Amino acid sequence: MAARLLKALSVAASLLLAGAPPLAAAEYPDRPLRLIVPFAPGGGTDLVGRIVATSLGKQLGQTVVVENRGGAGTVIGSDAVAKSAPDGYTILLNGGSMAFLSALFKTVPFDVAKDFRRISTVSEQAYVLTVSNTLPVDTVQELVALAKSKPGELTYVSAGIGSATHLESELLWHELGIKLLHIPYKGTAPAVSDLIAGNVKVMYTTLAAASELIKTNKVKGLAVSTAGRSPLFPGMPTIAETVKPGFAQGSTLSLFVPAATPRPVADKLFDATVKALGDRELLEQYKAQALLPVASKSLEEADAQQRAAIARWAELIKSTGIKAE
Incomplete structure (x- = not known):
């Protein structure tokens, strides 16, 4: 009788524990x-x-x-x-x-x-197409013309091989019909230093990464990737406005x-x-x-x-x- 009672209590306890959330989850997070x-x-x-x-x-x-x-x-x-x-x-x-x-x-x-x-x-957020102040272009149209005159020579930076800035950049160049030379870095920050110095010429990156650089005239912002203009830079056109109608990336x-x-x-x-x-x-x-x-x-x-x-x-x-x- 006692053995059967203990077995029944054990089964009941197991069922209750199975239906309860794990202790770790109940206490999460505790550090x-x-x-x-x-x-x-x-x-x-x-x-x-x-x-x-x-x-x-x-x-x-x-x-x-x-x-x-x-x-x-x-x-x-x-x-x-x-x-x-x-x-x-x-x-x-x-x-x-x-x-x-x-x-x-x-x-x-x-x-x-x-x-x-x-x-x-x-x-x-939007991407923004930026170029070094040493590059003699001020519009997307001028950048495309220059890139087509020197296929594979203009350098662009990314946050690393396989990063979003790498793939989104390659997709943009494909859409624009141009070919640029990829220079990968281990993140956006180290890439920016070389862009400002003029050692590399083009960067297609997020607006959060580039907004202060554009505001302080350390680089030139040519266009944003979204369908509409950015409230941060209402005077900057979209890529869709300039060279590729209907283009939008985020x-x-x-x-x-x-x-x-x-x-x-x-x-x-x-x-x-x-x-x-x-x-x-x-x-x-x-x-x-x-x-x-x-x-x-x-x-x-x-x-x-x-x-x-x-x-x-x-x-x-x-x-x-x-x-x-």
Whole structure:
């Protein structure tokens, strides 16, 4: 009788525990988190990362520490997250490269589709086409004419092979019918120094990364990538206005965690992210950089967005013939 009673109590206890959220998830987070930015400090993604980290930390009640892991077109930083413990304490901030790495490179140390869970989009912004002050062009039309007269000679910089600025640049050159020489860096900040010095001539990057450079006349801004003009630079035309009607590109950044992260932890991160994007301080900082706070509506939508982006870029890379180098 006693043995049967103990067995019944044991089964009941097991059922109760199975229906309860894991203890780790219930207590999450109980220590600081890491936000991995796969670029060198000082660039546009780093800036967004620090803004988001502050607001996300407020919502979670813990410090979110930004850790820069630049190099290899975001592969180094992304791989660090893919191989981290799936406990919600290591988060990745990345953009378009998460959609095209697998299609661009033959060997990547992780499978973007299988090894990551996308939590939510956190920002959207325009790209801007900039050139060194040493380059004798002031419009997109003049840049295109110069590039066509010297195919493969004009240099352009990116935040690294396989980075979003690399692929979006190559897509733009394809659309404009020009060929430029790619000079990759380990992030936007080191690339900017050479652009200002005139050692390289062209940079197609995010508005957040380039706005201060344009405002202080350290580089020339020729056009923005979005369908409409930027409120930061209302006098600057769009690429669609100048040489390519209908052209529109935008840069989005999202948060990712390892795919095996427990759903309750992912839910907490998603809820905190949505609330963080409504934080007044974040909104003011975003506005100053012409950033839009764009959140996914659910984890399911975030996943669907990621799968659609991977499929879109695989087709674009195949049709345009864009190469890693």
